[in-house]
Amino acid sequence: SLAPAIFGCYVFSSAILYYAAEMHIPIALHKGMLWLDCIWYFLIASFSGGSDSFFVMLFIFPILVSSLRGGFDDGALVTLIAVGLFNGAARVADETPDLAPLLFRSSSLLALGYLMARLGENRRQLKRRLDLLHSLTQVANPHFGVDRTITAMLDKTRHFFGAERCVSVVRIDGRTVVRTVAADSPLAVLPEVIDEQLSSLLLPEPHDSVLLYRHGWRFRLEPSWQEAELRRCRWL
Numbered sequence: 001s002l003a004p005a006i007f008g009c010y011v012f013s014s015a016i017l018y019y020a021a022e023m024h025i026p027i028a029l030h031k032g033m034l035w036l037d038c039i040w041y042f043l044i045a046s047f048s049g050g051s052d053s054f055f056v057m058l059f060i061f062p063i064l065v066s067s068l069r070g071g072f073d074d075g076a077l078v079t080l081i082a083v084g085l086f087n088g089a090a091r092v093a094d095e096t097p098d099l100a101p102l103l104f105r106s107s108s109l110l111a112l113g114y115l116m117a118r119l120g121e122n123r124r125q126l127k128r129r130l131d132l133l134h135s136l137t138q139v140a141n142p143h144f145g146v147d148r149t150i151t152a153m154l155d156k157t158r159h160f161f162g163a164e165r166c167v168s169v170v171r172i173d174g175r176t177v178v179r180t181v182a183a184d185s186p187l188a189v190l191p192e193v194i195d196e197q198l199s200s201l202l203l204p205e206p207h208d209s210v211l212l213y214r215h216g217w218r219f220r221l222e223p224s225w226q227e228a229e230l231r232r233c234r235w236l
Contacts, residue, residue, distance in 0.1 A: 003047040010040045031069075034062040034078060042085040050093025051102040056086050056109065067120025077119050079113025103124045132160045148188040154181040169194075169202045178202065 013036075020027055027033070029114070038059065041113040045053040059082035067075030071153035083106050088095040106150070129154035135156050144152070158181055170191075177191035 003044065005041045006040075006047055010044065013040070025081055031066075037062045038078070038082060041082075042089050043088060044088035046092040051090035051097040051105065053089070053093075056089075056105050059086060060112060060116070064116050064120075067116045068123060068201060070120075071124040072117045072121035075113065075117025079110060079117060082110050082113065128160065131154060145188065147190055150179065151181055151185065151187060151189045154179060155185070155190075159180075167202075169199070171199075171203075176203070201209055 003073055015025075018032060032134075041058045044055045044058065048055055053181065063075055063078050063082060066078040085108065086106060087102065090173075093201075154166045154168055156220050165180055170177055174216045176194050176196070178194055179189050179191050181189055
Protein backbone atom coordinates (compact mmCIF):
# COMPACT_ATOMS: atom_id res chain seq x y z
CA SER A 1 0.00 0.00 0.00
CA LEU A 2 1.13 3.52 -0.79
CA ALA A 3 -0.53 5.02 2.28
CA PRO A 4 2.54 4.80 4.61
CA ALA A 5 4.82 6.31 1.96
CA ILE A 6 2.40 9.17 1.24
CA PHE A 7 1.89 9.81 4.93
CA GLY A 8 5.67 9.84 5.47
CA CYS A 9 6.13 12.37 2.66
CA TYR A 10 3.40 14.52 4.20
CA VAL A 11 5.13 14.46 7.61
CA PHE A 12 8.42 15.40 5.94
CA SER A 13 6.86 18.34 4.07
CA SER A 14 5.13 19.47 7.28
CA ALA A 15 8.49 19.42 9.09
CA ILE A 16 9.97 21.63 6.35
CA LEU A 17 7.08 24.10 6.68
CA TYR A 18 7.47 24.10 10.45
CA TYR A 19 11.15 24.93 10.09
CA ALA A 20 10.29 27.69 7.60
CA ALA A 21 7.78 29.15 10.07
CA GLU A 22 10.34 29.09 12.88
CA MET A 23 12.85 30.85 10.60
CA HIS A 24 10.17 33.44 9.63
CA ILE A 25 10.23 32.46 5.95
CA PRO A 26 7.09 33.94 4.26
CA ILE A 27 6.34 30.77 2.27
CA ALA A 28 5.01 29.10 5.42
CA LEU A 29 2.14 31.64 5.59
CA HIS A 30 1.27 31.57 1.88
CA LYS A 31 -2.30 30.63 0.96
CA GLY A 32 -0.96 28.03 -1.42
CA MET A 33 0.13 25.94 1.55
CA LEU A 34 -3.54 25.35 2.40
CA TRP A 35 -4.19 23.94 -1.06
CA LEU A 36 -1.06 21.81 -0.74
CA ASP A 37 -2.42 20.37 2.50
CA CYS A 38 -5.74 19.59 0.79
CA ILE A 39 -3.89 17.69 -1.95
CA TRP A 40 -1.94 15.72 0.65
CA TYR A 41 -5.15 14.82 2.49
CA PHE A 42 -6.74 13.78 -0.80
CA LEU A 43 -3.84 11.41 -1.49
CA ILE A 44 -3.86 10.05 2.05
CA ALA A 45 -7.61 9.42 1.98
CA SER A 46 -7.41 7.88 -1.50
CA PHE A 47 -4.96 5.17 -0.39
CA SER A 48 -6.29 4.56 3.12
CA GLY A 49 -9.86 3.47 2.56
CA GLY A 50 -11.56 6.27 0.62
CA SER A 51 -15.00 6.87 2.10
CA ASP A 52 -14.08 4.75 5.14
CA SER A 53 -10.82 6.59 5.78
CA PHE A 54 -10.37 8.13 9.22
CA PHE A 55 -8.05 10.77 7.74
CA VAL A 56 -10.97 12.66 6.21
CA MET A 57 -10.97 14.67 9.45
CA LEU A 58 -7.63 16.16 8.42
CA PHE A 59 -9.52 18.44 6.04
CA ILE A 60 -10.74 20.33 9.10
CA PHE A 61 -7.33 21.96 9.61
CA PRO A 62 -7.11 23.90 6.28
CA ILE A 63 -10.78 24.86 6.70
CA LEU A 64 -10.08 26.22 10.19
CA VAL A 65 -6.97 28.14 9.12
CA SER A 66 -8.65 29.67 6.06
CA SER A 67 -11.70 30.67 8.14
CA LEU A 68 -9.60 32.42 10.77
CA ARG A 69 -7.48 34.19 8.16
CA GLY A 70 -10.00 35.14 5.49
CA GLY A 71 -13.40 34.87 7.12
CA PHE A 72 -16.52 33.21 5.80
CA ASP A 73 -15.80 33.39 2.05
CA ASP A 74 -12.40 31.70 2.27
CA GLY A 75 -13.61 29.13 4.80
CA ALA A 76 -16.66 28.22 2.72
CA LEU A 77 -14.55 27.90 -0.45
CA VAL A 78 -12.04 25.56 1.21
CA THR A 79 -14.95 23.56 2.71
CA LEU A 80 -16.55 22.96 -0.68
CA ILE A 81 -13.22 22.00 -2.26
CA ALA A 82 -12.43 19.68 0.67
CA VAL A 83 -15.77 17.90 0.28
CA GLY A 84 -15.15 17.55 -3.44
CA LEU A 85 -11.67 16.14 -2.86
CA PHE A 86 -13.00 13.69 -0.29
CA ASN A 87 -15.62 12.41 -2.73
CA GLY A 88 -12.90 12.15 -5.37
CA ALA A 89 -10.74 10.16 -2.97
CA ALA A 90 -13.65 7.79 -2.38
CA ARG A 91 -13.96 7.21 -6.12
CA VAL A 92 -10.21 6.64 -6.45
CA ALA A 93 -10.28 4.04 -3.66
CA ASP A 94 -13.42 2.35 -4.93
CA GLU A 95 -15.32 2.94 -8.17
CA THR A 96 -18.58 2.15 -6.35
CA PRO A 97 -18.08 3.51 -2.81
CA ASP A 98 -20.51 2.81 -0.01
CA LEU A 99 -22.92 5.74 -0.05
CA ALA A 100 -23.83 5.62 3.67
CA PRO A 101 -20.39 6.53 5.11
CA LEU A 102 -19.67 8.79 2.14
CA LEU A 103 -22.78 10.90 2.65
CA PHE A 104 -22.37 10.93 6.43
CA ARG A 105 -18.76 12.13 6.31
CA SER A 106 -19.46 14.61 3.51
CA SER A 107 -22.41 16.16 5.35
CA SER A 108 -20.44 16.25 8.61
CA LEU A 109 -17.55 17.99 6.87
CA LEU A 110 -19.93 20.50 5.31
CA ALA A 111 -21.58 21.25 8.66
CA LEU A 112 -18.29 21.63 10.52
CA GLY A 113 -16.86 23.73 7.70
CA TYR A 114 -19.85 26.08 7.76
CA LEU A 115 -19.63 26.50 11.53
CA MET A 116 -15.89 27.20 11.41
CA ALA A 117 -16.32 29.64 8.52
CA ARG A 118 -19.04 31.49 10.42
CA LEU A 119 -16.97 31.61 13.62
CA GLY A 120 -13.96 32.80 11.65
CA GLU A 121 -16.02 35.58 10.08
CA ASN A 122 -17.32 36.66 13.50
CA ARG A 123 -13.77 36.75 14.84
CA ARG A 124 -12.59 38.74 11.82
CA GLN A 125 -15.38 41.31 12.15
CA LEU A 126 -14.78 41.63 15.89
CA LYS A 127 -11.15 42.45 15.19
CA ARG A 128 -12.24 45.00 12.57
CA ARG A 129 -14.58 46.68 15.07
CA LEU A 130 -11.85 46.81 17.72
CA ASP A 131 -9.45 48.31 15.17
CA LEU A 132 -12.07 50.91 14.25
CA LEU A 133 -12.69 51.86 17.88
CA HIS A 134 -8.94 52.11 18.44
CA SER A 135 -8.52 54.38 15.42
CA LEU A 136 -11.46 56.56 16.50
CA THR A 137 -9.90 57.14 19.91
CA GLN A 138 -6.65 58.16 18.25
CA VAL A 139 -8.24 60.84 16.02
CA ALA A 140 -10.23 62.30 18.95
CA ASN A 141 -7.58 64.92 19.69
CA PRO A 142 -8.77 68.36 20.91
CA HIS A 143 -5.70 69.98 19.34
CA PHE A 144 -7.09 69.18 15.88
CA GLY A 145 -10.32 71.05 16.46
CA VAL A 146 -13.90 69.80 16.43
CA ASP A 147 -14.42 69.91 12.66
CA ARG A 148 -11.25 68.00 11.85
CA THR A 149 -11.92 65.43 14.57
CA ILE A 150 -15.48 64.75 13.40
CA THR A 151 -14.32 64.58 9.77
CA ALA A 152 -11.63 62.04 10.67
CA MET A 153 -14.15 59.90 12.57
CA LEU A 154 -16.58 59.94 9.66
CA ASP A 155 -13.81 59.04 7.23
CA LYS A 156 -12.72 56.11 9.41
CA THR A 157 -16.33 54.90 9.54
CA ARG A 158 -16.67 55.30 5.76
CA HIS A 159 -13.51 53.27 5.19
CA PHE A 160 -14.66 50.59 7.65
CA PHE A 161 -17.90 49.97 5.75
CA GLY A 162 -16.24 50.33 2.33
CA ALA A 163 -18.63 53.18 1.42
CA GLU A 164 -18.18 55.99 -1.10
CA ARG A 165 -19.27 58.62 1.40
CA CYS A 166 -20.45 58.95 4.99
CA VAL A 167 -23.15 61.48 5.91
CA SER A 168 -23.75 62.71 9.44
CA VAL A 169 -27.04 64.46 10.28
CA VAL A 170 -27.25 65.95 13.79
CA ARG A 171 -29.67 68.25 15.60
CA ILE A 172 -27.87 71.00 17.54
CA ASP A 173 -29.77 73.72 19.42
CA GLY A 174 -32.89 73.31 17.32
CA ARG A 175 -30.97 73.31 14.03
CA THR A 176 -30.08 70.37 11.82
CA VAL A 177 -26.55 70.26 10.45
CA VAL A 178 -25.12 67.80 7.94
CA ARG A 179 -21.58 66.76 7.06
CA THR A 180 -20.66 64.68 4.01
CA VAL A 181 -17.25 63.01 3.93
CA ALA A 182 -15.94 61.25 0.81
CA ALA A 183 -12.57 59.85 -0.18
CA ASP A 184 -11.45 63.21 -1.65
CA SER A 185 -12.86 65.39 1.14
CA PRO A 186 -10.61 67.92 2.93
CA LEU A 187 -9.23 67.27 6.40
CA ALA A 188 -11.95 69.40 7.99
CA VAL A 189 -15.49 69.37 6.56
CA LEU A 190 -17.62 72.22 7.90
CA PRO A 191 -21.26 71.54 8.86
CA GLU A 192 -24.07 72.82 6.65
CA VAL A 193 -27.42 73.92 8.07
CA ILE A 194 -30.45 72.38 6.33
CA ASP A 195 -34.15 73.16 6.61
CA GLU A 196 -36.71 71.08 8.51
CA GLN A 197 -38.24 69.50 5.41
CA LEU A 198 -34.93 68.07 4.26
CA SER A 199 -34.07 67.18 7.85
CA SER A 200 -37.19 65.01 8.19
CA LEU A 201 -36.18 63.13 5.03
CA LEU A 202 -32.58 62.55 6.11
CA LEU A 203 -33.03 61.72 9.78
CA PRO A 204 -33.93 58.05 10.30
CA GLU A 205 -36.45 56.85 12.85
CA PRO A 206 -35.49 56.37 15.61
CA HIS A 207 -32.86 59.11 15.63
CA ASP A 208 -30.14 56.81 17.00
CA SER A 209 -30.23 54.63 13.87
CA VAL A 210 -27.88 54.29 10.94
CA LEU A 211 -28.93 53.94 7.30
CA LEU A 212 -27.03 52.01 4.64
CA TYR A 213 -27.78 52.91 1.03
CA ARG A 214 -26.50 50.57 -1.69
CA HIS A 215 -26.67 51.69 -5.31
CA GLY A 216 -28.00 49.00 -7.62
CA TRP A 217 -29.36 45.57 -6.74
CA ARG A 218 -28.08 42.06 -6.82
CA PHE A 219 -29.40 38.78 -5.48
CA ARG A 220 -27.90 37.69 -2.14
CA LEU A 221 -28.73 34.66 -0.04
CA GLU A 222 -27.92 36.60 3.13
CA PRO A 223 -27.22 40.24 4.10
CA SER A 224 -23.79 41.63 3.43
CA TRP A 225 -21.36 41.99 6.31
CA GLN A 226 -21.85 45.78 6.18
CA GLU A 227 -25.57 45.34 6.81
CA ALA A 228 -24.84 42.88 9.60
CA GLU A 229 -22.47 45.39 11.19
CA LEU A 230 -25.14 48.10 11.10
CA ARG A 231 -27.54 45.80 12.89
CA ARG A 232 -25.04 45.34 15.72
CA CYS A 233 -23.78 48.92 16.09
CA ARG A 234 -25.28 52.30 16.94
CA TRP A 235 -23.07 55.08 15.68
CA LEU A 236 -25.21 58.17 16.34
